[in-house]
């Protein structure tokens with residue numbers, strides 16, 4: 001008898017609670033994506049001087065375990081005009097997303113804060129290898145991701161605007177000097 005009452009209590013509590021499931025893919029009924037979610041890799045945009053962070057150094061291309069990336073670099077005209085800290089810049093980039101295993105190795109090996117695992121994950125196609133993202137679409141994915149999470153580069157040295165970079169480096173140095181003085 002007592003067991004039946006306990007069971008009924010659980011049934012009633014379950015009937016009264018809010019639904020815990022989502023009605024995918026209805027946009028208004030989806031669950032929020034966590035900040036740490038790893039979707040497909042995307043290239044990031046440097047707003048400080050309106051160019052990509054990617055220099056086309058090829059490190060990620062070499063390290064990708066499924067060899068689904070390709071890239072070419074070119075000389076950066078803005079560097080010769082002293083408007084950018086990047087001597088070289090990405091010219092073309094392609095990721096075959098059908099072959100990407102979303103491992104994040106390309107992000108880990110990049111020295112320029114140029115690539116991140118975005119929140120993009122709904123890019124399925126009917127044909128094998130039809131899901132190739134070029135430079136433009138990778139940058140679009142990156143811009144959307146940056147705006148969504150308020151992304152900032154980890155290393156000040158990677159900021160493209162020479163004046164801003166110098167200012168931020170001087171601020172960081174002043175902070176460090178003040179800390180050293182306090183601790184001595």
Ligand code: SF4
Nearest residue numbers: 054055057058060110
């Ligand atoms: S994303 Fe990073 S590692 Fe890959 S080519 Fe660009 S700068 Fe180099």
Ligand code: SF4
Nearest residue numbers: 064100101103104106
């Ligand atoms: S996430 Fe992994 S498989 Fe996908 S492009 Fe980057 S290194 Fe290659």
